[in-house]
Amino acid sequence: MRDDISRSALECNHTTAGRDWLNCYYAAAEPARASLGLAFRVGTNVSRDMPAARTSAFGLRAKPEKTAKSVSARMAAYKFDRHHLFTATLDNGQVWQQIEGDDRVADWNKPASDYTVVIRRGMFGSYNFQVLKNGALFKVRRIL
Numbered sequence: 001m002r003d004d005i006s007r008s009a010l011e012c013n014h015t016t017a018g019r020d021w022l023n024c025y026y027a028a029a030e031p032a033r034a035s036l037g038l039a040f041r042v043g044t045n046v047s048r049d050m051p052a053a054r055t056s057a058f059g060l061r062a063k064p065e066k067t068a069k070s071v072s073a074r075m076a077a078y079k080f081d082r083h084h085l086f087t088a089t090l091d092n093g094q095v096w097q098q099i100e101g102d103d104r105v106a107d108w109n110k111p112a113s114d115y116t117v118v119i120r121r122g123m124f125g126s127y128n129f130q131v132l133k134n135g136a137l138f139k140v141r142r143i144l
Helices: 003-015 016-034
Strands: 070-080 086-090 096-099 116-121 129-132 137-142
Touching: 003 016, 096 129
Parallel strands: none
Antiparallel strands: 070 086, 070 116, 086 096, 096 137, 116 129, 129 137
């Protein structure tokens, strides 16, 4: 941004009239003022070819890193807690736990290695855990 502002300010040197030069100079500095959260100066006329001022990122969630849209793996182990919520360890080392409030009950009775799962992103930052050839979706969170 500093380079763009300096370049714009140097362009003001093509303006000979004192008042027009000063207005041009102030307009060139407006993106810096905006990024610092300062108010726009009264009477400045920001030129159309000026780069748009960046707005503050305060309060916004950080953008997530680009990651895979899903994970597919075989189960290495699974167990149920006293509320019959499961914790599944995948053969890739990931451990996923069914979240409280998910009312689906897993009825697995085969060895863990017999189950292949796909985990996809759900809405509002959730994750959907699906055992292939079974079809049921479970809400899970990754714990390891």
